[in-house]
Amino acid sequence: MPDGVYEKGFVEGVDVIYTADTGACKTVLSENIFNKIPLLQRPKLRKTSPLTDASGESVKLLGKANFNIILGSLEIVAEIVVANIEDQCLLGIDILQGQQGGPADILLSEGVTNLKGVSIPCIQVKKSEIIRKVTAADHFIIPGYCEAVIDVYIERNENNELLASKEFIIEPSEEFIANNKIAMAACIVDIKDNVTLKARVLNPSSEEVSIKQDTVVGRASSFLKVISSLKDMENADEIEHFSAVRRLRFSSPEMRKHDMIKNVKEDNLRVPSHLTELLDSCSEDLSTDEKGKVANLLSKFQEVFSKHEFDIGLTDLVEHSIDTGDAKPVRLPPRRVPIAFAEKEKNMISQLEEQNIIRKSNSPWSAAIVIVVRKDQKIRMFIDYRKINSYICPLAYPIAGTQDCLYAVAGSVYFSTCDLTAGYYQIPVKESDIPKTAFATKFGLYEFTRLPFGTVNGSATCQRLMEIVLNGLQWQTCLIYLDDVIVFGKTFEEHLSRLSEALGRIKKLKPAKC
Incomplete structure (x- = not known):
């Protein structure tokens, strides 16, 4: 069970472990618990407005209804949203602080939650996991059949000092992958001294994919780093059989130029300054890959194009002759110019x-x-x-x-x-x-x-x-x-x-x- 504040209780007579979540605006019941409620006793669900989780992803909702809930010795009738969530039931701010039950006092030092004059024991109290949504730091275009490294940003809040001291696991958002048809690798990052971080994405299709700035691409979860030696983890009798294999030399991953795709604003499609406008005008309807090929072509033949009005060529292949035969010279006076x-x-x-x-x-x-x-x-x-x-x-x-x-x-x-x-x-x-x-x-x-x-x-x-x-x-x-x-x-x-x-x-x- 992840770290957090939990209370035991019931929903329509079904055993439930409530997760106190002061960041949730609504109390949310999991679909699994809802299905355990006897059919004749199960409330009829009504439509409800959309909800998003801590990472900014949309939550799959079934509806909402009034439920009889029990927290310790406290009985409440509350409107609860039913959704596809991992927790059995998220106890939201609508009960913890609203008219239905609150305001509540969560006393971590005593291991209890005081709600409406009733002390409810907390079955587990530890430092809660930090979860932040991860967004694209800029606008990126990923060509077909390409892997790229993009800049991402982990959401900050008032706990910036706590956030900056943490290592995070960045994992892709299912909604992001489904909508964009691309893959994103999970990775461990340390955001100390870094405003943005790197994430690796893969476009397995032939069509380019555009990732707009501020698009939610995943979620970042804090974790505890446990450092153990192999000797501590394995049977001593087996270690000698693997000692040779263990002598591996590891190095930090290197970022290669062909692994990276610059963002659209910085655009690495560099051409000489006198050809910038030409590149922009002739590649409006081209993909990033095609535009890159045009840029390479222009750079290769940059001397073919005039840099200024005095940069004019002169051929030696032909000469223009003016054959007037035996005609006498014609002399006309200058015309007056306005x-x-x-x-x-x-x-x-x-x-x-x-x-x-x-x-x-x-x-x-x-x-x-x-x-x-x-x-x-x-x-x-x-x-x-x-x-x-x-x-x-x-x-x-x-x-x-x-x-x-x-x-x-x-x-x-x-x-x-x-x-x-x-x-x-x-x-x-x-x-x-x-x-x-x-x-x-x-x-x-x-x-x-x-x-x-x-x-x-x-x-x-x-x-x-x-x-x-x-x-x-x-x-x-x-x-x-x-x-x-x-x-x-x-x-x-x-x-x-x-x-x-x-x-x-x-x-x-x-x-x-x-």
């Missing part, structure tokens, strides 16, 4: 010059600039090359058709879009043709060293470059439209493999547009 955009024009020119996309020029050619306001209210600077374009022979380079694209991706479930960072600006202009890209501003004459927007055959050059880079992948694992790439796949693993192959050939991508 005052509202004057400062932005200056900043854009300075930035392009710093990025080595344009340079000062003394070319005989000259075009005018055009400022275009985009949907996001940002501006983009274009050059009006219409006059120069009239001298250039257009290339008949094919661009992917809609029907061909739809046929290629049929049956695919996973898609990833990749957008080059300033794709045109990653293509160099043939050195002899750079002067033909010159444009006039009020700040002077400049020319492009990289492919500018607005030139005939610019899109053809870009498409040709991408098809060279992704040769053998187009139509099979990805689609190409100028500087945009779509990688597709029917399964996550297939898609990840295809994406890895594509990223291995590309530089530089813009994370915000992927």
